[in-house]
Amino acid sequence: MAQSTSLTAASPFPKGSLTVKFFFYTALFYLLASMVLGLIVALKSVNPDFLTGSRFFQEYFQYGRLRPVHVNTAVIGWMTTMFFGITLYGVPVLCKTQLYSEKVGLFTAAYWNLNYIVGAGSILAGYQTGVEYGEMPLLFDIGVVICVALTLWNLFMTAVHRKERVLYVSLWYWIASVMFLAIVYIVGNIPAGWAGPGSAQMNYQYFYMHNIIGLWITPVGVGTLYYLLPKLTQRPIYSHKLSLIGFWTIAAFYVWNGPHHLINGPIPFWLMKAGIIPSLLLLIPVWSVLANVVGTMKGVWYKVSQNISLKFLMTGTLFYGLACIQGPFQSLMGPHAILHFTYWTVGHAHMPLFAGFSLIQFSAFYYILPRVAYRHIYSRALMNWHYWLSVLGFVIFAFAMWTAGIIQGFEWMDGKQLGASFVEMMESLHIFLISRAVGGTMMFLGQVFFVWNVFKTVTAGRHVTADDEIFMKTS
Amino acid sequence: MANDAEKNPGILLIGAALLVMMGVIGTLVLPYFDEGVTTPTQTAKLKNYPTDSAEARGRHVYIREGCNYCHSQQVRPVRADSKLGPVSLPGDYYYDQPVVTGTIRTGPDLMWVGQRYSADWQHAHLLNPQKIGGAGSIMPKYTFLSKQDRDDLVAYLLSLKPAPQNKD
Numbered sequence: 137m138a139q140s141t142s143l144t145a146a147s148p149f150p151k152g153s154l155t156v157k158f159f160f161y162t163a164l165f166y167l168l169a170s171m172v173l174g175l176i177v178a179l180k181s182v183n184p185d186f187l188t189g190s191r192f193f194q195e196y197f198q199y200g201r202l203r204p205v206h207v208n209t210a211v212i213g214w215m216t217t218m219f220f221g222i223t224l225y226g227v228p229v230l231c232k233t234q235l236y237s238e239k240v241g242l243f244t245a246a247y248w249n250l251n252y253i254v255g256a257g258s259i260l261a262g263y264q265t266g267v268e269y270g271e272m273p274l275l276f277d278i279g280v281v282i283c284v285a286l287t288l289w290n291l292f293m294t295a296v297h298r299k300e301r302v303l304y305v306s307l308w309y310w311i312a313s314v315m316f317l318a319i320v321y322i323v324g325n326i327p328a329g330w331a332g333p334g335s336a337q338m339n340y341q342y343f344y345m346h347n348i349i350g351l352w353i354t355p356v357g358v359g360t361l362y363y364l365l366p367k368l369t370q371r372p373i374y375s376h377k378l379s380l381i382g383f384w385t386i387a388a389f390y391v392w393n394g395p396h397h398l399i400n401g402p403i404p405f406w407l408m409k410a411g412i413i414p415s416l417l418l419l420i421p422v423w424s425v426l427a428n429v430v431g432t433m434k435g436v437w438y439k440v441s442q443n444i445s446l447k448f449l450m451t452g453t454l455f456y457g458l459a460c461i462q463g464p465f466q467s468l469m470g471p472h473a474i475l476h477f478t479y480w481t482v483g484h485a486h487m488p489l490f491a492g493f494s495l496i497q498f499s500a501f502y503y504i505l506p507r508v509a510y511r512h513i514y515s516r517a518l519m520n521w522h523y524w525l526s527v528l529g530f531v532i533f534a535f536a537m538w539t540a541g542i543i544q545g546f547e548w549m550d551g552k553q554l555g556a557s558f559v560e561m562m563e564s565l566h567i568f569l570i571s572r573a574v575g576g577t578m579m580f581l582g583q584v585f586f587v588w589n590v591f592k593t594v595t596a597g598r599h600v601t602a603d604d605e606i607f608m609k610t611s
Numbered sequence: 612m613a614n615d616a617e618k619n620p621g622i623l624l625i626g627a628a629l630l631v632m633m634g635v636i637g638t639l640v641l642p643y644f645d646e647g648v649t650t651p652t653q654t655a656k657l658k659n660y661p662t663d664s665a666e667a668r669g670r671h672v673y674i675r676e677g678c679n680y681c682h683s684q685q686v687r688p689v690r691a692d693s694k695l696g697p698v699s700l701p702g703d704y705y706y707d708q709p710v711v712t713g714t715i716r717t718g719p720d721l722m723w724v725g726q727r728y729s730a731d732w733q734h735a736h737l738l739n740p741q742k743i744g745g746a747g748s749i750m751p752k753y754t755f756l757s758k759q760d761r762d763d764l765v766a767y768l769l770s771l772k773p774a775p776q777n778k779d
Contacts, residue, residue, distance in 0.1 A: 181717070184740070184751045194755040200677020266674035266709045295620045303618055311620060312627045319631055323639065334655075334704025335648040338712055339639050345714075351631065387627045391634025397714070400687040402701045404645045410637055473689040477716040544716075548691035554727070556745060558719050563747035 153228070155241030156508050159221030160501065162249050164587050166213030171580040173206035178573040182566070196260050204264055204271040205256050210489060211269070211348060212280070213252055216317070218497045219356045220248070220287055223310045225504050226363050227291045230307050231298030236290050244286045251279035269345045270325045277325040284321060288314045305379040309359025312387065316351040320344060335403055343394035349488055350390035354456075357493035358382065358425055360500050361453060365432055367503065368446040369439055374431025378424045385421040389414040396467040399476070408469075415467035422460035429453050444519045445502045451527055452495030459487040474549065479568070480541025483534040490579070491530045498522065498586065505590065507606050511597030518589040522582045529578030536571035543568075651705035653774035659706040660770070669767025672760045674711060676753070682721045683713035684771070696723040697773050718750055725772035733765040 179186045180199050188194045228235045235241055255276030258264075264271040272280075291311050295303070324344025331337065362379055366372055373379060395403060395411030433450070440447050462484050466475055475481070502519065506512050513519065543565065552561045600606050642648045651659070660667040673679070686695045699722055704710050728736070736743040740750035753761065 180751070181749055184749045188751065191755050194752075198676060198755075199751055200680050203680045204677060262675045264675065264677065266679065266711055268679070268714060292620060292624070301618060303620060303623075307620070308623055312624060315624055315628060316631060319628070319635070323635055330708050332643060333649055333651070333702075334707035334710040335701035336639070336642045337708070337710045338704070339642055341710070341712075343635070343639060384627075384630070387630040388633075391631045392638055394638050398712075400689050401685055401712070402699045402704060404642065404647050404701060407638065407642060407645075414634075473687065473691060476687075477683055477714070477720075479715070479717075481715055545691065548716075551694055553692065553694050554719050559745035559747045562749060566747070569749075 236293035313356035448499035455491035474545035478541035483537030525582030533575030540568035669763035681717035
């Protein structure tokens with residue numbers, strides 16, 4: 137295919153894949169669901185009698201069952217579904233071809249959703265495995281692996297049959313991430329719970345818990361960042377080399393980080409060190425990404441005020457950077473002794489997942505939706521509401537959790553670990569739990585504006601005209 | 612600009628997979644060769660519940676209801692944990708499948724809870740945590756558990772204690 141200048145409106149390929157739309161729209165459902173579940177969990181922390189009106193609610197909406205469903209719906213439901221949509225859109229575009237098999241794509245999408253919904257339901261019904269983050273029973277783990285394998289195959293074959301010779305760096309990140317997801321998911325879910333002595337199993341749990349974020353959400357999110365950045369700023373990436381350094385160091389260092397969750401814990405000392413050192417080395421990939429972003433943005437920062445999609449992207453990158461400064465800090469033995477087991481963790485865990493990569497995903501959603509639905513985004517004002525409620529809500533949420541965590545950590549150092557003194561400390565944290573619920577409500581409202589905006593875009597948005605740049609450019 | 616290896620998605624995938632598998636081997640396989648991990652302690656033997664004992668069933672309830680999302684089971688050699696009892700060792704978890712160390716202490720640590728409270732206290736607390744633990748407690752009431760489940764759960768909780776020190 138010739139360069140974009142010779143393309144006419146009559147050949148608007150390879151946009152508008154049905155598979156992409158399937159993943160995109162269902163991801164929105166999980167986004168709202170995870171938010172509602174998170175909000176219920178937050179309110180139950182404020183008032184343990186919330187939503188315990190009948191025996192049914194008491195049992196199936198119990199904190200210990202809702203929390204894992206909230207986590208899984210956010211990570212597997214919303215983020216993974218969304219990232220599948222992004223990669224299935226982006227890989228064909230960057231390869232200047234069609235998705236290798238649309239049929240396989242649609243089958244994957246349908247099976248994926250069915251598998252997750254029933255899997256989440258089975259956690260609520262009391263069939264959770266006890267492996268944190270990997271609670272879904274084995275049957276559904278296998279379903280996830282099948283879907284990931286199908287997606288990997290589809291993307292890889294698309295890359296093999298590409299019309300563009302050079303592989304842009306996003307393709308590396310994306311295709312490799314789907315493979316990482318397969319490895320991480322199999323290693324983290326299949327043996328976890330039965331293979332070997334308990335201490336060895338702790339590693340499986342923390343391997344999965346850390347690397348579903350480190351080796352799946354992060355690299356696929358960074359790939360999305362590298363895809364969107366040149367599009368939204370109309371500038372090439374500052375340094376190809378830096379992006380490659382980022383890619384290979386992510387693959388080399390992130391995977392070692394499981395044991396840093398068990399610092400001071402019941403694992404051999406050498407294993408702790410094997411987790412701490414790569415945690416510090418993580419600064420290399422993170423800063424190479426940030427340096428690349430800053431280099432690319434030099435001179436065009438003003439565009440952030442004009443393009444809301446870019447505003448989402450830059451804010452997401454900022455929070456990703458902050459999360460990755462927190463990470464190595466927490467992995468040092470001193471800070472870890474104070475911060476581990478506290479609410480600090482909750483604030484930290486939400487930063488890369490919500491404020492970092494979810495914001496990047498929102499940016500991608502706003503960028504890609506007009507290109508698959510052939511409609512312009514319905515309302516800029518709603519986009520802004522979505523942005524500000526999400527960001528401010530998260531900031532309130534996170535600072536409440538971080539502050540509460542630091543208080544907890546130091547109170548425990550003063551001996552308030554048990555009995556009445558523990559409860560007394562809990563009472564002093566009540567205000568922070570309320571703040572969390574307030575921040576969480578704002579985050580939820582932001583997503584309601586988002587989903588409403590998407591609904592209006594698809595049903596009543598202005599049609600994309602034939603001479604629009606969306607049609608004129610293929611990659 | 613780009614060299615040939617960069618144009619081949621196959622080479623890319625194999626290279627990345629090798630790097631990741633190194634980490635998998637380093638953090639997941641090597642611990643199997645560490646004696647501290649692979650030797651059960653006396654405490655672990657105490658917690659090696661026979662199948663279908665009340666404790667084993669109680670542990671199942673513990674996992675089913677997600678108790679591990681608020682209660683850790685792990686005492687660290689740090690000042691914050693100094694009141695909790697003996698520091699937990701890798702071998703203490705030898706028979707735990709899956710292991711429920713937990714990641715947060717929304718409620719207190721339960722590693723050695725069995726030596727702190729009686730069965731009656733545990734029952735009363737499960738039914739009304741606010742009445743027994745204090746008004747500030749945010750633990751839900753477990754009134755929906757069947758008598759059998761509650762008995763099992765309490766049996767499990769009471770079994771969480773260090774093995775008696777016998778010098779032989």
